[in-house]
Amino acid sequence: MEVCCNLEVDVNGEQIFFVDKKTVASYCGKLSKLFGRSKGSLRNLKVIFQGFPGGAEGFELMLKFCYNNGNLEMSPSNVPLLYSVAEFVEMNSSISGTQNLQEQIEKFLEDISDWTWSELLNALKRCQDLCNTPLVVVDKCLDCLVGRLNLAVEASSCPSTSSPDSWALRVSCDTKSSESLKTGFSNGLWWFDELLVLTPDFVKMIVQFMLKRSFDEVVVSKFLIYYQKSKFSTATRDEKRKIVEVVIETLYVLEQNSISCKSLFSILRVGLGLNIDKCIRNKLEKMIGARLDRGSLDNLLLPSPSGMNYLYDVNLVLRFVKAFLHEKTSRTCSMALRRVARLMDLYMAEVAPDPCLKPSKFLALAKALPEYARSSHDDMYRAVDMYIEVHTEMTEEEKVKICCALNYEKLSVETFLNLSKNTRFPSMSSLQALVSEQVKLKTLLQTAKNSKSITHSCHELDECGDKSTDRAETGDRVVLYAEKLDFPDDDEKLKAHIEGIQWRVMELERVCTKLEIQMGKVMKSRVTSSRHSELKSLPWLCS
Incomplete structure (x- = not known):
């Protein structure tokens, strides 16, 4: 039977x-x-296709199907292209009375579980590689592939702690040993190298399938980091940015x-040099910020x-x-907040x-952090x-603004003494420090007065009789120091007042220490007297 060739087809300008x-x-x-x-003559027609899947190769596969009465030998290697062609030219209706190409492909994909890993x-x-990605084929392949990977990871002894960098053996799909490795799942992470053939978009899709199957996310993150580092060796700048x-x-x-926070900072350093999309960079910054308490100073020095x-x-x-x-x-995250404050x-x-x-x-x-951090x-x-020491050109107002960030009540005695002698700080800062220190001293004074009251209430004890006078004298000394804490009206006396604060604090600390020791002895004496009937009962103020 003579075949009529009454249609000219230009496929993508190739053939x-x-x-x-x-x-x-x-x-x-x-x-x-x-x-x-078409309303004109049906003779000498010419059809021009642009973007035909697979070009001339795809069109030839379509012709084989058409000229063979709707039959074609299918394989895992040609199914993706065939499905794309079937979608492009709408081979999805049984207008010829036989099963169309798309239906045959879908039936063929039902046995995808029998395909090998390589297939x-x-x-x-x-x-x-196709412009029009056949999503049906992609989804089925990815689902089957991830199912096998999930078995591999579960069979691995320590999937979460394994690292691609520590592999003792690198294998290839072309060797028998690797095929045996895949069959036996002796190493749960052998697939890191195998998936390097995929493009970034396909890696994103395969990770989505992994998460649907509740894949170990630690393994997923390690694979992504490994993928990025491995692909960078041969990628162009644009390809690196995409990855x-x-x-x-x-x-x-x-x-x-x-x-880890360290891995995110590593990605950030690379991304900053590639001028990645601002929206994506914001996502990375949010991820790092959420883990900032696990970062280090070296990480921040960007x-x-x-x-x-x-x-x-x-x-x-x-x-x-x-x-x-x-x-x-x-505030339940106070430990994390304190670590960030230290950082x-x-x-x-x-x-x-x-x-x-700039100031x-x-x-x-x-x-940047709240005061309670x-x-x-x-x-x-x-x-x-x-x-302040380096930026000598700062104005007094700028110095005061920076010093206002300090909480002087949270300065140690040693730091406060250093501040009192620090001529670089503005005078207002010294005044604020003195005010804070006076609050501390008044608090100690109140404690001392309370101790003195208890001491006088317990003066009837024979064991404490001789010590009561000493405590009273000590209390009077504390009051005397408190009276001296009032700020002088004359600004010229400020320097002398600052110099005198050191010995006052030290003296007051010694007084409070003595009071604590004496109070301990008083309480001990009260307990002893209650156990011996020959001693008098304590007054009600001491009970």
Whole structure:
């Protein structure tokens, strides 16, 4: 039977085919509709296809199906291309009275569980090479592939603690030993290298299937980090940016504990150099901020963006702190908050010597955390002192603003004494420190007065008779010191007053120590007297 070639087909400008219009149209819904709408002569027709899946190769597969009465030998290697062609030319209606191509492919995919690992991986490689990705084939391949990976990870002895860097054996799909390895699942993480053939978009899809199957997220995060580092060796700059963006977006949906803060900072350093998308960078900053309490000073010392004259990227660190506070809204996270406060104190001390760091930025660092985050302000004081020492051009007003970030009530005695002699600090700071110290001393005074009252109430005890007078004298000394704490009206006496505060604090501490010892003896004497009937009962004030 002579075959008529009355249709010219240009496929993507690559190759021209002359085919029988009736034969092809009987299986292709798109061509059948096209010829049905044609009002002119049906002779010498020419059809031009743009974006035909697989180009000439895909069109030849379609012709084999059409000229073989709707039959074609299928395999895992040609199914992805066939399905794309079937969708493109609408071979999804049984207009010829026989089973159409799309239905045959879907029936063939029902036995996908019988495919080997290599066949699944090769099918995915073919899918990602096509412009029109056949999602039905991709989903089935990924689902089957992840199912086998899940078995491999479960069979591994320590999946969460394994590391690609510690593998003693690197295997390839082409060797018998690797095929045996896949069959026996002797190493749960052998697939790290195998999946390097996938594009970033396909890696993102396969991770989604992993999470649907409750895959170990620690393993998933390690695979993503390994994928990024391995692909970078041969990737172009644009490819690197794409890889990093996909890795960040995929890590963003994982649990916090599935990836270390150090790994996130490593990704950040790479991403900053590649100018990744701002939205994706914000996601990475939020992830780091949520784990900031697990970071280190070295992690935070990131260079400033190009065009900036200061050394470190202070704005980035401030965004980290903001993200941390947004995640840790409850005070139940006090331990994490204190770790971040300690980290910020170290960071402030590190950036303080930078001569280009503006006072407003340093003040923002000092006030980034709430006041209750720090139990002591000694480290912050040292950072502030260093900043003021380096930035000699600051005005008095700027110094006062920075010093206002300090809580002088949270300074230790040694730090307070250092502040009282520090000529670099503004005089207002010294006054605030004295006020805070006076509050401390008055608190101690109240304790001493209470101790004195108890002492006088217990003076009837024979054992304590001789000591009562000493305690009274000690109490009088405490009152005397308290009276001397009033600030002098004359500013010229301020310096002398500051110098005198040191011995007052030390003397008061000694007085309080003596009172505590004497109170202990009084209470001990009261217990002893209650046990011996020959002693008098204690007055009610001591009971």
